[in-house]
Amino acid sequence: MRLMRLGAAGDERPVVLADDDTVVEVGDLTRDFDETFFESGGVTLLAGEVAGRIARGETRPIGDERIGAPIARPHQIVCVGLNYRDHALETGQEIPAEPILFNKAPNTLVGPNDDVRVPRGATKLDWEVELGIVIGRRSEYLDNDKDAREAIAGYVLVNDVSERAFQMERGGQWVKGKSAPTFNPAGPWLATPDEFSDVLALDIWLEVNGVRRQDGSTSTMIFSPEFIVRYVSQFMMLEPGDLINTGTPPGVGLGFTPPIWLAEGDVMTLGITGLGVARQRVKLEMIVDVHAHLWHQERDITDPFLGEAARSRSGELDLTTRWELYRAAAPADTVAIVFGGKARASGLWVPDEEVAAFAADRPDEVIGFLSLDPSQPGWRDELIACHRDCGLRGIKLMPMYAGFDPRDRDLDDLWRYAADNGLPVLSHTGTTFVSTAVLDYAHPGLFDEIARRHPDLTLILAHMGHPFEGECLAVIRKHPRVFADISALHYRPFQFWHALRLAQDYGVLDKLLLGSDFPFTTVNGTVEGLRRLYDVGIPGLDRLDGEAIERLIHRPSLSLLGLTT
Known part of the structure; x- marks a missing residue:
């Protein structure tokens, strides 16, 4: 029998493979292929019912549905090092007399075709195709290979992704180079x-970009699966659903001269x-910039606006928005939400058609938002046309620049349309350099009323409302669908530290999204400014939570906002 799990990450459901293309649904028989399933003898219990359903034709095609790891997150992932004779020789190490054991973090487990993310600071990313053993019953101090064989629920295809610099150059144990998220793709099925x-006569292979790098056989294993299970059980209790990676044949990147690293x-x-066969693409951890501008400075911005803009950074500014300048100061995998801006009263008016064309030319890098100035006639027709005809996927508002109160009941049409069509709304909040702007409409507290009237609306309050960060x-603490971005704050480091410290104390760091405010600053500048605050402290107070700040930098903002690239 071949067990699979299908569905979005974190929401997989159990199925059994009927043939190469179809499955039998078994969600009514078991919640998941997890510890409870294996401990209760679930494999045996499923067999009869699955056979009956196949005989009755109760199958369905897999189609293009995502394939998850064939088991739920295990209690532990145990790994065996140097378990192929030719791999040990390749690395210049002695053939071990006993299995070399190390652990891998259980949250490395992902689906067989999911991306492998490059962790921060990685320079020597490597591959290792391996035979994985899934444990079927609680096992401790097994006496013989027969008992060990009976403890095996099945086998899976595994890629034991490794970062060799972390593994070998940072001291301590190998777990450092083995445990980054996505470092253990498994599947497509458990057999x-x-x-x-x-099981000791299986071909095992791996290719990188179509070039065969590993080409071996389980026949060259030093220690058999049964021996490994029995051996491991002498040192730790194996739980049902645990995964053991049994080592890799020769051909890893480390073994080449010079070494070959994944990019x-x-x-x-x-x-x-x-x-089966698995396929993984290497990807840098995505950064989403939710706040980037696009305009032609000479055409779209009046001279008075440009003259006063110098006050934003205490000096003359170049507000040119060339994409090559943006990309040069942002990580390669950055996705940007880009908009123009419309505020007739302040001297800014960017045609949305320009933004739409720009985004259409860069569908993997840019998501375009339309801009509205509801103080101008025809804004309702403009909203519908720019959304439906131009394909723009969110809305940018500038209440204080355009001189309108966002609480005005006449704008309920806007909020309803945005909520009904899944369009996030990003609104400027906080201070400004423009003398004609209306500060009464700059307060983030104005959006409390809007969020209460329209609870399904997704809102982003730009700039954390600076200097009204507490407000x-x-x-954002009150309303699940209201977020704030941190754009245009890092060059005021004390204010930025204070705002983040308040967010930490109120437990809402997870409601903050990364934004640059390009061209006023850049993604790299924003990230560097965040990380500089790690070491800022006040006696008697805890420092900022560095891990939480890193999560902010790599926040999956697109999914939070209901957007995809």
């Missing part, structure tokens, strides 16, 4: 032992006889 006549965009394709935090 029960009865699917194999000899962004590389594709690994791997397989084992009877366990902004009070609003």
Whole structure:
């Protein structure tokens, strides 16, 4: 029997493979392929019912549905090092007399075709195709290979992704180089032992960008699966659903002269006889910039606006928005939400058609938002046309620049349209350099009333409402669909530290989104400014939570906002 899990990450459901293209749904028989399932003898219990459903034709095609790891997150992932004779020789190390054991973080487990993310600071990313063992029952101090064989629920295809600099150059144990998120793709299925006549006679291979790098056989294993299970059980209790990665054949990147390391965009394709084929692309951790501008300075911005803009950074500014300048100061995998701006009263008017064309030319890098000035006639027709005809996917508002109160009941049409069509609304809040702007309409607290009237509306309060950060935090703390971005704050470091410290104390750091405010600043400048605050402290107070700040930098803002690239 071959067990699979299908569905979005974190929401997979159990199925059984009927043939190469169809599955039997078994969600009514078991919640998941997890510890409870294996401990209760679920494989045996499923067999009869699954056979009956296949006989009755109760199958359905897999189609293009995502394939998850074939088991739920295990209690532990145990790994065996140097378990192939030729791999040990390749690395210049002695063939071990006993299995070399180390652990891998359980949250490394992902689906067989999911992306492998490059962790921050990685320089030597490597591949390792491996045979994985899934434990079927609680096992401790097993006496013989027969008992060990009976403890095996099945086998899976695994890629034991490794960062060699972390593993070998940072001291301590190998776990450092093995445990980044996405470092253990597994699947597409778990095959029960009865699917194999000899598990020590399986071809095992891996290609990088179509070039065969590993080409071996489980026949060259030093320690058999049964021996490994029995051996491991002498040192720790194995729980049902635990995963053991049994080592890799020769051909890893480390073994080449000079070494070959994975790079962004590389594709690994791997397989084992009877366990299917998997494919993973290497990707840098995505950064989403929710606040970037696009305009032609001479055409779209009046001279008075430009003259007063110098006050934003205490000096003359170049507000040119060339994409090559943006990309040069942002990580390669950055996705930007880009908009123009419309505020007739302040001297800014960017045609949305320009933004739409710019985004259409860069669909993997840019998501375009339309801009509205509701003080001008025809804004309702403009909203519908720019959304439906131009394909723009959110709305940018500038209440204090355009001189309108966002609480005005006449704007309920706007809020309803945005909520009904899944359009996030990003609104400027906080101070300004423009003398004609109306500060009464700059307060983030104005959006509390809007969020109460329209609870399904997704809002982003720009700039954390600076200098009204506390008011902004009070609003985003109340409303699940209201966020704030941190754009245009890092060059005021004390204010920025204070705002983040308030967010930490109120427990809303997870409601903050990364934004640059390009061209006033850049993504790299914003990230560097955030990280400089790690070491800022006041005696008697805790420092900022560095891990939470890193999560902010890599926040999955697109999914939070209901957007995809």
